[in-house]
Amino acid sequence: MRARPTLEKVAARAGVSRATASRVVNGSTRVAPQIREAVHRAVEELGYVPNQAARSLVTQRADSIALVFPEPATRVFSDDPTFAGIIRGVSLEIEEADKQLVLMLTGPDGSYHRVERYATNGHVDGVIVASMHGSDPLPGILTRRGVPVVCGGRPSVPGDLPYVDMDNAGGAERAVRHLVEQGRRRIATIAGPQDMIAGIDRLAGYRDVLRDSERRSIVAVGDFTRESGAIAMRQLLADDPDLDAVFVANDLMALGALRTLGQAGRTVPGDVAVIGFDDIPAAAYAEPPLTTVRQPTVEMGRRLARMVLNPEDRTPVVLPTELVVRESTRRS
Amino acid sequence: MRARPTLEKVAARAGVSRATASRVVNGSTRVAPQIREAVHRAVEELGYVPNQAARSLVTQRADSIALVFPEPATRVFSDDPTFAGIIRGVSLEIEEADKQLVLMLTGPDGSYHRVERYATNGHVDGVIVASMHGSDPLPGILTRRGVPVVCGGRPSVPGDLPYVDMDNAGGAERAVRHLVEQGRRRIATIAGPQDMIAGIDRLAGYRDVLRDSERRSIVAVGDFTRESGAIAMRQLLADDPDLDAVFVANDLMALGALRTLGQAGRTVPGDVAVIGFDDIPAAAYAEPPLTTVRQPTVEMGRRLARMVLNPEDRTPVVLPTELVVRESTRRS
DNA sequence: GATGCTCGTGAGAGCGCTCTCACGTGACTC
DNA sequence: GAGTCACGTGAGAGCGCTCTCACGAGCATC
Incomplete structure (x- = not known):
């Protein structure tokens, strides 16, 4: 139980190759039904869970996105339910996409280097920067590094950064x-x-x-x-x-x-x-x-998440207020 | 700039082997000073950032920990600053340890299977389960699977789960x-x-x-x-x-x-x-x-994080209230 | 019956890194 | 001066997975 089973083990038990086992695990349709069945059973019996690191290594995807609250937001964080709403919205959407949410609260020091490092090392498929401090350089830097970024709140420096804002x-x-x-x-x-x-x-x-x-x-x-x-x-x-x-x-x-x-x-x-x-x-x-x-804070979170997950649609969204x-x- | 440089590239540029470059990057002391210098320079020039997935694959560590809010907590989440305090505390400590914080809000459905899957696939070095719903089975399951777990709030089912609670x-x-x-x-x-x-x-x-x-x-x-x-x-x-x-x-x-x-x-x-x-x-x-x-909510977060990061010390902590x-x- | 498909499957490379092991060098011992 | 012992370095295996490619079987086509 300690050592988690690998795909190799699953394949062996199901009497197929690793490649086929992989196909089944990833839901490919081009696998014979009875074989698919056998692999599923093996997965079940062994309690197999894919190793995300290995998967990321080859796919170059991380299946997780970062939600960054820069310093001024962090300061207010504890007492402003707005942020909680955004987190919830993002979380809901991320969950539906079966990805993970990495939360980063930026400290008062220039600790956004940490965010930059983290986001550029392939650990994350995209970054949501919430409630920006006007001319925050982070979104720009990350975009230039090729990391999809979405801003919560319209960036004060006009550019082509995608964003979701309230009206x-x-x-x-x-x-x-x-x-x-x-x-x-x-x-x-x-x-x-x-x-x-x-x-x-x-x-x-x-x-x-x-x-x-x-x-x-x-x-x-x-x-x-x-x-x-x-x-x-x-x-x-x-x-x-x-x-x-x-x-x-x-x-x-x-x-x-x-x-x-x-x-x-x-x-x-x-x-x-x-x-x-x-x-x-x-x-x-x-x-x-x-x-x-x-x-609509939760909706804002949802939209932010959806936007960063589908980098093709980058048209800004302004949500209605009431x-x-x-x-x-x-x-x- | 698009393709991120690998250790191989850094090693080549510094004129050393990949092994040595790795040693320098990971701060080993057993490397000659001038070589260390050369590698550092190469890292700098190429803008090298280690690929976490590759690292995790071999080290079997993920350098990140999950903070789970089970359903009842999630429900109150948006309006109770207590949770924000805990998040902040955890975040501060995690940051100091140079690890990442993965936030999971459990939905009303039995979506803690998702947490279980996630935590057992090696994606996480430990799990903090906050504000538990009495007899939540999650901590037990994860512990049995070999994942270090710490509870925020004393588990109502007595056991040897480490926890941090308020008085x-x-x-x-x-x-x-x-x-x-x-x-x-x-x-x-x-x-x-x-x-x-x-x-x-x-x-x-x-x-x-x-x-x-x-x-x-x-x-x-x-x-x-x-x-x-x-x-x-x-x-x-x-x-x-x-x-x-x-x-x-x-x-x-x-x-x-x-x-x-x-x-x-x-x-x-x-x-x-x-x-x-x-x-x-x-x-x-x-x-x-x-x-x-x-x-002391922030302190609670800090203690939780410290506890899950140092799995050897599992003695419960009860923080004073005032x-x-x-x-x-x-x-x- | 030969040809061309499609379709399911397996072999194998390789993602980027760490870490063990062996090797060479120089300093030290007796 | 031979033996010992650090110590710094490099070679290379291998972590667990995905994905390309080649292959063989089955089927339709003429």
Whole structure:
């Protein structure tokens, strides 16, 4: 039981050549039924499992793909269910394709050399780089090395890198328009990091709508953490004590903002309406429940995986986002 | 640049044999300095990266370890930062050991056959099974197949499987004792799933303290989700409208309970004191901030990884938990 | 009945690497 | 100065698999 049986053993037991056994194991149809049967039985009896290393060596495929979270994503990782959704989606799709998922969380140091090494040594058939830090060089490097790469989130440096992105700008626009329609006059925003495409696009969406509705923009910037949202909200309140709405670039920061507003004695949605982004589970449980923009994270993961598995179709995908109205913007 | 150079090429360029080149690449000391230099230069110039498949084939090692989340964990995965913490810890340690992390989320179907297959085909040097569903057969099967396994959370079926667990019972005891000390009389609990060791042990801790303090226990059971916490709280309130404290087996359910309490017109901590478990980031941001039991998730991940990487030391580890007192139990 | 197919099968090379073994060299011992 | 002993190096086997190629059997064609 200790020594795992080889194809050779299986072939011997089934009374065929190794080549034929290999054909059966790999599901070739050009094998006589009774022989196929015999080989299957031998596989069963011996508990044969193909050695992946040997297989990879000759096929030059690894049957696994890497999912890389660069540093800024890793930092937020523990508290942002968005990433968990992406992982799940990727995992589901990978599983269906009977491949493996290698997860790499990049540390603060330039540890992406490790990723580069790993991805170029034939250990992986493709790489998904999630939630990029703007001009991350990794996707470019890997592409040049001949490794299929797909980006989660549109790369800020335009190129022909395939990507799957959320409709961040569209979602932001709908959110801010919702505030305008509710008659809010002074609509502020807590933007995300401006070196992340999600941060940039959501701010752009906000700006576009405000410009069209001839309101002035009131902006603070956070880093997508709850804490930074709380701090940014304080700033905003200091900048414009009369603001009556805030569009926050993600839910985590919105939760922080909600807290600051409470401490400042502002009611939500009475005094100030608040909209977040992401629709994390906590949003529905906030006090008051948070209006937010839902994004299909699991679907994003699936698409990323599908794209990296079929490198021929490299046309970018932008997934729709959806406004979810809850108490935090209800007109009293 | 397309075709990656082989050791052969490196050896040729450095003017040595393949064997020597291999020695240098693998850091053997028994090589003359100037030759080592020459090989290093050749590696550099050609951009040589060892082919892992070929290496694995001969060494019978895979240099990667699998982290498996069985179904129940997977279900909660997206919203429970505990898992993210474990992943981070494992990832950090794996990275230091220059190995790879293969993540496997088990689906609802019996898809752990896939895990079994994968782990036994030599693709992996060890397996970490996280947050087990009580009597999960997987660790046993893999161990029998000769694959080093470490469990995250003590297996409910006693055996000699190595594991890393949190001090769940101890944490629960401290939490409930805290409530007793505050003079709470009717202390209820929302327990976790009773087929997970964390659920069982936390309930046991609660029961032990109550017995000692001669209070009767009031129990509802949830499944570690926010929603189930809200529902269980409703039940508890129906069972005993006069309860003045609840120890909830995890923070997510505690958040749900907090909400139910608010809707039922109970103040926290005035009418009812609430304690959670886990100390997820959201706990500090709850209204009121939640007293809870902190557990070292990242450390757990690190220990798990270290344990599976050094299969000789298989003595179980129980990590300490710590009571974090916040507003939700503050005596007014 | 000779020719040409298709189709199932086996022989064997070779993927890129590690590691054992044997060999040659130089330093040391007595 | 013969014997011993490191020590660095190279030759070569072989890890377990896939895949090309050649081969022989069976069948249809004229």
